[in-house]
Amino acid sequence: LTAPDGTTRPTIFAEMTALAQATGAANLGQGFPDADGPEWIRAAAIEAIRAGANQYPPGRGIPELRDAIAAHQKRHYGIELDPATEVLVTAGATEALAAAVLALTGAGDEVVTLEPFYDAHAAVIAMAGATHVTVPLRPDPTGFRLDPVAFAAAVSERTRLIILNTPHNPTGTVLNDAELITVAEAAARVDAIVITDEVYEHLVFGEQPHHPIATLPGMAERTLTVSSAGKTFSLTGWKVGWVAGPAPLIEALLAVKQFLTYSGGAPFQPAIARALTEGDADIAELRSSLAARRDLLVAGLRAAGFTLVVPEGTYFVCADATPFLTSEMPDGAAFARALPARIGVACVPLSAFCRPGSVTSEALSSWVRFTFVKDEGTLRRAIERLGTLR
Numbered sequence: 001l002t003a004p005d006g007t008t009r010p011t012i013f014a015e016m017t018a019l020a021q022a023t024g025a026a027n028l029g030q031g032f033p034d035a036d037g038p039e040w041i042r043a044a045a046i047e048a049i050r051a052g053a054n055q056y057p058p059g060r061g062i063p064e065l066r067d068a069i070a071a072h073q074k075r076h077y078g079i080e081l082d083p084a085t086e087v088l089v090t091a092g093a094t095e096a097l098a099a100a101v102l103a104l105t106g107a108g109d110e111v112v113t114l115e116p117f118y119d120a121h122a123a124v125i126a127m128a129g130a131t132h133v134t135v136p137l138r139p140d141p142t143g144f145r146l147d148p149v150a151f152a153a154a155v156s157e158r159t160r161l162i163i164l165n166t167p168h169n170p171t172g173t174v175l176n177d178a179e180l181i182t183v184a185e186a187a188a189r190v191d192a193i194v195i196t197d198e199v200y201e202h203l204v205f206g207e208q209p210h211h212p213i214a215t216l217p218g219m220a221e222r223t224l225t226v227s228s229a230g231k232t233f234s235l236t237g238w239k240v241g242w243v244a245g246p247a248p249l250i251e252a253l254l255a256v257k258q259f260l261t262y263s264g265g266a267p268f269q270p271a272i273a274r275a276l277t278e279g280d281a282d283i284a285e286l287r288s289s290l291a292a293r294r295d296l297l298v299a300g301l302r303a304a305g306f307t308l309v310v311p312e313g314t315y316f317v318c319a320d321a322t323p324f325l326t327s328e329m330p331d332g333a334a335f336a337r338a339l340p341a342r343i344g345v346a347c348v349p350l351s352a353f354c355r356p357g358s359v360t361s362e363a364l365s366s367w368v369r370f371t372f373v374k375d376e377g378t379l380r381r382a383i384e385r386l387g388t389l390r
């Protein structure tokens, strides 16, 4: 969590956003939308403040939001949940992940994740004192895919938890049914719990639909499904997240969560309850506008000379910067750090999503991630600038 000299490091996202701001670069680094979510949802939070939703909400979250989360899981995926015992509202997906890993693991436990992985997954595993084991996602023409043999080999009797993330940040992979079955079989074999981070659940653009692993036979009883309103409604600063799963696991998370934040987001909770209930049209609109922006950025990056994997979901496209690397700028990290000053575009190196020195980190050392959750003008400006690289 700290640099070798003991100082605290900002996350790669904060670092790249600061660099983008200092240089006036188009910020395709940190994944946050530059347009706020629907006006009617924001108005609902303002109404809630006026109506007095300003003190601690219940630790589990307000009943109407837990009801709305359970109804959302039922409507979209056929997942049945008891909102009283099987749903916990959290301060973003980040708190749900932290509470889960802290509650369920400790020294001597192994936690398996895909690699690359979202940085917070590795950080909370380190905070819990558990051992992080990774399985590579490898780029091939169909996407960054999971090797079933490698996955099965990584999961052993020491595995307490498997953290999945689909749609996957940073690669944009939406895990297919064969990949989900590989994970489910491994979890069942060693009796591991699966935490699945599904914050991009609605941001899927291709043929491959998003399937929660909790819907696979026998998986509901061992899966904690984590999501958040941030990505679904373009309200990343509200930090309203949730986790759903078996009551005893939710109790264990609540025991940790009560000392992380206790509760939060009083006026945002009723607004998100309404959004989850009445916001399907807004979600569909975001999905189609993001799909168009993905296509725009993919075409722009290709025209600029990058090879890339077309993402099936999320906010992100990963591209190989090899054609632009030089002896002064030998890898994706150096490329990402130089790019804002050089051409006015910010991105994030994939090495930031890998264990330092790992096989995957080496294999992806020339790769960078760009976000397309920006307005069309910003994307076009970035594409024009990227076109000057060669």
Ligand code: PMP
Pocket: 031, 091, 092, 093, 094, 095, 118, 165, 169, 197, 199, 227, 228, 229, 230, 236, 239, 240, 241
């Ligand atoms: N998981 C993944 C994969 C993410 O990309 C993000 C957001 N950047 C989060 C979790 C955090 O979500 P929240 O803002 O709701 O805490």
Ligand code: GLN
Pocket: 011, 013, 014, 029, 030, 031, 032, 169
């Ligand atoms: N999840 C966002 C990303 O991947 C960033 C969130 C953050 O800055 N912690 O870009």
